[in-house]
Amino acid sequence: MSDNVYIAVHGGAGFHERKYEKEIKHALQRACNVALSNLGSKHSSALTMVEDAISSLEDDEHLNAGYGSNLTLDGTVECDAAIMSGKSGCFGSVGAVAGVKNPIRLARAVLDHSSIPSPIGRIPPLTLVSEGARQFALSQPSSAHLVSRESLVSPQAEERWRVWKCRFASSDPSSLSGNLNDIQDTVGAVAWHESDGMAAGVSSGGLLLKYPGRIGEAAVFGAGCWAQEASDVEQGMEMACSISGTGEYIIRAMLARRLGEAFEKGAGNSDGDDPHEVLHGVLNDQFWNMRRGRGEPDPSVGVLLLTRENDGRARLWCAFTTPTMAIAYVSSKNPKAKAIILRRPQNITLGDDKPCIYITGISL
Numbered sequence: 001m002s003d004n005v006y007i008a009v010h011g012g013a014g015f016h017e018r019k020y021e022k023e024i025k026h027a028l029q030r031a032c033n034v035a036l037s038n039l040g041s042k043h044s045s046a047l048t049m050v051e052d053a054i055s056s057l058e059d060d061e062h063l064n065a066g067y068g069s070n071l072t073l074d075g076t077v078e079c080d081a082a083i084m085s086g087k088s089g090c091f092g093s094v095g096a097v098a099g100v101k102n103p104i105r106l107a108r109a110v111l112d113h114s115s116i117p118s119p120i121g122r123i124p125p126l127t128l129v130s131e132g133a134r135q136f137a138l139s140q141p142s143s144a145h146l147v148s149r150e151s152l153v154s155p156q157a158e159e160r161w162r163v164w165k166c167r168f169a170s171s172d173p174s175s176l177s178g179n180l181n182d183i184q185d186t187v188g189a190v191a192w193h194e195s196d197g198m199a200a201g202v203s204s205g206g207l208l209l210k211y212p213g214r215i216g217e218a219a220v221f222g223a224g225c226w227a228q229e230a231s232d233v234e235q236g237m238e239m240a241c242s243i244s245g246t247g248e249y250i251i252r253a254m255l256a257r258r259l260g261e262a263f264e265k266g267a268g269n270s271d272g273d274d275p276h277e278v279l280h281g282v283l284n285d286q287f288w289n290m291r292r293g294r295g296e297p298d299p300s301v302g303v304l305l306l307t308r309e310n311d312g313r314a315r316l317w318c319a320f321t322t323p324t325m326a327i328a329y330v331s332s333k334n335p336k337a338k339a340i341i342l343r344r345p346q347n348i349t350l351g352d353d354k355p356c357i358y359i360t361g362i363s364l
């Protein structure tokens with residue numbers, strides 16, 4: 001492997017059951033390895049690493065994206081996915097798309113399509129949804145293959161849907177234990193490659209029992225992922241982030257873009273704030289306070305952030321408000337993928353008016 005690269009993936013913010021810990025870690029490590037396996041070719045790039053890693057996560061039944069996604073109220077799979085390049089600023093996403101094996105590959109096709117000039121000045125799409133996205137996939141057979149809609153329904157997701165659908169219809173919903181909104185494992189990846197800098201992506205089956213046609217942050221520009229170069233090459237910091245959590249709140253906060261803006265204002269450089277403080281500030285001010293101010297209970301969010309300073313030092317940050325967040329990372333320097341299920345310490349009680357944001361930083 002000759003390229004100098006970093007890649008990190010996440011299996012979402014939520015509640016990862018201990019009984020599936022081994023499978024989830026394995027899925028995350030495999031995604032890192034898949035991303036590294038195509039390095040060295042003339043097409044290798046951060047964008048392709050993100051696409052390949054997420055595609056591998058989408059194929060894993062234990063994660064809520066692609067095969068094994070949460071089901072809609074009607075018992076169907078509808079997926080969202082987005083991808084962004086920090087170097088070009090190009091973005092592509094799909095929303096509420098059914099019967100596409102790897103939604104992230106379709107999002108990548110939308111991104112690639114956006115850089116093909118139209119002779120008549122037709123504006124290329126940023127986002128395609130539902131049947132239109134499927135039609136577009138038909139014109140891109142190599143990048144996003146179509147499968148039957150039912151083939152993306154896993155037995156485990158179907159079972160979970162049955163339980164919660166019964167509860168939804170029940171006259172005494174409190175008789176069942178568990179929390180519907182704990183089951184949210186949007187996946188994502190952030191990467192840096194010497195050829196094209198930062199890239200970020202995200203993919204999700206969305207919320208269990210969502211309305212058909214509903215889209216979450218993984219389909220929305222500026223909400224679920226962001227990547228950018230340093231605005232000041234002398235002092236700046238490149239960044240890419242991928243976000244999981246409750247889509248409605250994340251979209252309202254335009255959270256991924258807000259993080260990008262905070263880093264543009266000089267976070268991490270010699271005069272700026274530390275990335276840890278920036279993350280805390282944005283999550284507290286832009287997300288948690290705003291949501292709590294609207295009376296929304298326990299907004300959940302998880303952020304995976306990759307930063308790289310101009311001296312080449314790269315760091316990974318993970319911030320979340322949920323009980324757990326699952327991540328893995330690897331680099332060309334340390335090619336053995338490391339997976340961790342981060343668990344928020346149980347004994348932190350800050351009171352109702354304070355967010356419980358757990359933040360950890362890892363030098364790569």
Ligand SMILES: NC(=O)C[C@H](N)C(=O)O
Pocket residue numbers: 012064183184185186204205206207215216217218244245246247248
């Ligand atoms: N599964 C999830 O994490 C939910 C997803 N973030 C959404 O709101 O669409």
